[in-house]
Amino acid sequence: MKRLIDWILTIPFLIGFGLTLAVFELIARVARLFGLRPMEVTMGVMQRILLWLLRITGTRLTVERSPQIKGHTGYILVSNHQSLFDVPIFGGLLMTNYPKYVAKRELGKWLPAVSFNLTHGGNALIDRDDPRQALRAIKDLGRQCQERNTAVVIFPEGTRSRDGALGEFRPSGTITLAKAAPEMAIVPTTIDGSWKLLANKMFPVPFGTEIRVSFGDPIEREAGEDPAALVARARAEIAATLRGWRAQHR
Numbered sequence: 001m002k003r004l005i006d007w008i009l010t011i012p013f014l015i016g017f018g019l020t021l022a023v024f025e026l027i028a029r030v031a032r033l034f035g036l037r038p039m040e041v042t043m044g045v046m047q048r049i050l051l052w053l054l055r056i057t058g059t060r061l062t063v064e065r066s067p068q069i070k071g072h073t074g075y076i077l078v079s080n081h082q083s084l085f086d087v088p089i090f091g092g093l094l095m096t097n098y099p100k101y102v103a104k105r106e107l108g109k110w111l112p113a114v115s116f117n118l119t120h121g122g123n124a125l126i127d128r129d130d131p132r133q134a135l136r137a138i139k140d141l142g143r144q145c146q147e148r149n150t151a152v153v154i155f156p157e158g159t160r161s162r163d164g165a166l167g168e169f170r171p172s173g174t175i176t177l178a179k180a181a182p183e184m185a186i187v188p189t190t191i192d193g194s195w196k197l198l199a200n201k202m203f204p205v206p207f208g209t210e211i212r213v214s215f216g217d218p219i220e221r222e223a224g225e226d227p228a229a230l231v232a233r234a235r236a237e238i239a240a241t242l243r244g245w246r247a248q249h250r
Helices: 002-032 034-058 086-094 112-119 131-148 172-180 194-198 227-247
Strands: 059-067 076-078 100-104 125-126 151-156 183-190 208-214
Touching: 002 034, 002 112, 034 086, 034 112, 059 086, 076 086, 076 172, 076 227, 086 183, 086 208, 086 227, 100 131, 125 131, 131 151, 151 172, 172 227, 183 227
Parallel strands: 059 208, 076 151, 076 183, 100 125, 100 151
Antiparallel strands: 183 208
16 A cells, blocks of 8 residues: 555656756756856755655655854755755755755756756766866865855765665865865764655655754864864764664664
8 A cells, every 4th residue: 555655646746846857947047147146046946846846755854953054154064965855955955055066977967957057056067087077176166165155065975875874985075175165164964864765766756754954063164174084073973963863763
């Protein structure tokens, strides 16, 4: 019976999801003609709609946000990564921070609206086989985000977790980003449960998935700090948050 419910609700969700991406592809192209900020607002609205559409599948979103986090402020969000849905979740929740992303180059080609945003919205598309290009793109992104006071999200694991387990961090990209934007506070960010949405590769989307998100206290920057230590501290906070959440369900 549950499998049947999953399929019944997945169909309207996928239709709504696809139509939203298609419509906002056109809107984003028009908005970009008027500058980067109109496009950022457009993408924020789209991501809020995508969050609303997740309700069709019974997805429940619980958010813990540090009161120190403010809108219209740039942060470096260092996060674990579980799903392609992490991007619209963060984008919808941090709409007024206009978050940018470090993403693999392949994502800039085939997803309506998403690929256009990654390519033309001030994000960093990196070639995993070309470390020099990747670090250069990340450095440029950090400088741009600090200058424009916009947030940036980086997933140091390098790839999404298929089972929710926290992987080892590859710190070079995050260290480069921190050095390029020395005035931006670092926010340890944790997400859990989003991997379940793709457990069946969306066919179907499981009904009633619970997703938890935590935006921790911003870590203010200091002169002479060790960026590698900041990355290690962020990972430790993410790991502790995951352990705390999962302990509640034992």
